Structure formats: C-alpha cells, structure tokens
Amino acid sequence: PKAERKEMQTLPVEQLTSFLREAKDSGVFALYYIDLTTGLRRGELLGLKWSDIDLEKGDLRVQRQIGRIDGKIIEMPLKTKNAYRTLPLSADAIDVLMQQRRKTGNSEWVFPSPTGGPMSPDSVLHMLHRVLKRAGLPKVRFHDLRHTFATLALQNGVDIKTVSGMLGHFSAGFTLDTYAHVTTSAKREAAKTMGNILSGAV
Template structure:
C-alpha cells in the first residue's frame, strides 16, 4: 500500500528521518551539518514534492543547481565561490538516499530515486606537506615559541587535531611506550566539548618511539597535575582554533608556507610511505576505516614507490638475464 506516501513530502519525510534515524546514527557534528543541508537546500528546492513523486531527473537538476550556485548567502561566505563543492553535493545525495531507504523499508515508496544519478567527481584538494628540511626549520621555531611538544607528537603519530587535543595522561603509558586514542575534542555551538571518534577504527593504540616518550615526559613536567596532555591556560582541553592559530604563527615566523593543521597528518603519512612503511601499517596508525581509503588518499606517494619497485625488479631481472 503506497497510499500513505502521499501524506509525506520530501521535506516532511526527511524531517522524520532526521529525528528518528539520523539523530541516533550520526555524530553530533554530522547531524548538525545534515540539518543545515535540509533547511538551506533540500526543503527550499525539492521539499514540497510528494515523497513518491521525486524522480532521479528532479535530483539531477537539483544537484546541478547546487553546483552552479547553491551557496547560501552569508557574510562569511562572501569570498567563496557561488556553487557548492562536489563533496558537499555527494553528502546531500547520500543523505536523501538514506532517507529513501528508510521510506522503502516502511513501504512508503517502491524505489529510491537517488539510484542512477550521475554524481560530480570529487577533486582532491592538493595536500601540502612539509619536506624534511622544512620540518627542521619548523621544529626550531616551535621550540622557540614553546609549543614544540604538541607539534612533535602530532608529526610522530599522525593524529587528527581533535584526537591530539583529547589525550589525557590516563591514555599514556610511558613505561610500555604506548598511546591510547579514545576521544576527540571539537568546538560545537561555540563550546569546546569531548566527542566520540570518527569511526570505530579510530579507537586505536599506537606505539611511541623513544623520542616521543621523552617529549611526553617533558610535557608532563610542564603541565604538572593537569589531566589533559595539552591543557588550555584555563585548565580544560585546548581549543581546536587556538592550535591552528598557533600553527600559523609558527609557520609565519619560520618563513614556511601556510598549511592546514590536517597537513601535519598528511606529512606524517607521506614520510612514512616514502620511507618504506607499508600502506596497511600506515592505515592502521592513521585510524582509517580501510587501507583502500589510505591508498586513494596517498596515491601520489605510492606511485613513486611503484616506480622504485619497477626499477628494483628491473635490476633483479637484468642480473638474471
């Protein structure tokens, strides 16, 4: 009986999906983003279409509109391009698809209109990494600025910014030389809060090098009896924005190019891969959900490794010929 579908519009069904499904399944930050998609894009554009009447052509037109000029006019978006990023459009597509899967389970519709849509290709942002020479300049400046420990640990482990700030001394075992990643710090609605990790693979235990252990010992002396490894002056965890501003200051003083905090993680991964650490190991250290994701993200690094492998094989075979 598909009669009930007539009661729902795309907009009203997505609200039901948000409240009963997304709220339970999604991380708070992702949920907030999805709410924005619904309010700013989905409802104004396709919200009034009856649930069972939405076609993949409607969606295709909607996505094209978003890519061409979908950005909501806001002061902070003034300088940004008018269209939404391909990745954002894909996220909106995924959200609608998920809501329609629920509608199919509830026998409200017989098919999912998101199937058969052509999606925009996601262009990978050029990741910027620091070279070995730049790193020594960077560390020198970080030492002078008194923030060496935080950045050293990040480059030694490849932690996400929120994971690094979420470290408590109870997660650190200096005798065994391991670090447990159990929570992250995020800014939500203006407050610095503890949040769960990104995926189940992000809950991980990392080994520490001898140098990383001694850096942590120095940090322990610095912070005294704070429960946080990197506390803010007020005693709670540091805010994600302040670490980024600090990073920009250090880079500027060192005369290095501006990079994002996340690029320190890329630097860790790139250096590990370039120095012969296998992808599976790097993937588990980064807490990625699959080695395939790591391979895709660092394809440009592994291409160089393939070239080396080809040359190595060439050398072995030419000796045999």
C-alpha cells in the same frame, strides 16, 4: 556526490627541521612533534589525557576528541570505531611526552590550555600558522601535518596497512586512494630497483 578533497600539502623533510626548531623556540614543540610522529587528527591530539598514555609500555590510546559546538569546547566521541586505536610511541616521542608531563603539572590533559582545560582547536591552528610564518614556510592546514606523517611513513617503507591502522582509517583501500601519488612513486622506485638487480644478473 563525492566530497571534494582539499588539495593535500605536506611539509618536506628539509622544511620540517626549521618548522620544529621554530616550534621549540615558540614553546609548542611537544604538540606538533607528537602529531607528526602519530598522525593524529587535530581533535584527537587535543583529546589526549595522561590516562591514555603508558610511558613505560610506550603507547598511546586514542579515546576521544575535542571539538567546538556553539562556541563551547567539548569532549566528543571519535568519528568511527576504527578511530579508537592504540599507537606505539618512539623513544624520542616518549622523551618529549615525559618533558611535557613535567610542564603540565596536575592537569589531566596532555596539551592543556592556559586555564588547565582542553585546548581550543582554533588556537592550535593559529599557533601553527604563527610558527610556519616565523620559520618562513608556506601556510598549511593542521590536517596537512597528518598528511606529512603518512607521506613520510609510506616513502620510508612502512606498508599501507600499518599506516592505515595508525591513521584510524576504516580500510587500507581508503588510505591507498588518499595517498596514491606517494605509492605510485614508490612503485616506480621498486621497478627501478628490480631493473637494477636483474640487469646485474643478465
């Protein structure tokens, strides 16, 4: 049987501003900003080490994930071979990571817990809900930040194959199925644009 997909929610652009402002005030800006610019899964984000990031070249390698098994927080291999990927970083993301680097001192983890080890997946979810509540925004799952990344990329003209590769999906077809609603409205816009161009020519 097909796994039932949870209803996808995304943070629209106008809500992102207040979300990120609140995240900044709560001291957790870097974590959510990097997630929104890369579309990483929660475990992948928490699994980032400084050795995976090349600030000079401006890229980030996804090599492992953090999970919880029997109450223990552990390093785990990624879900599929496609999940091992290298992502480019925007200039803003590099700045955010440079600031984060100064904050983390000598921890090998990009987003360390207060004890210096990797952060717990549950704690970043609680933090997310706290930030959303303070910003007066509806509750979304951590995974919805990934959906927000993909939706914004697709709405702003990034092609499906690129988005699929960045998300670490095994095929662009899977990405298309997941984000069909986004691409459908983009196709409608394209039809309108073509109509306008051609009506001007007739």
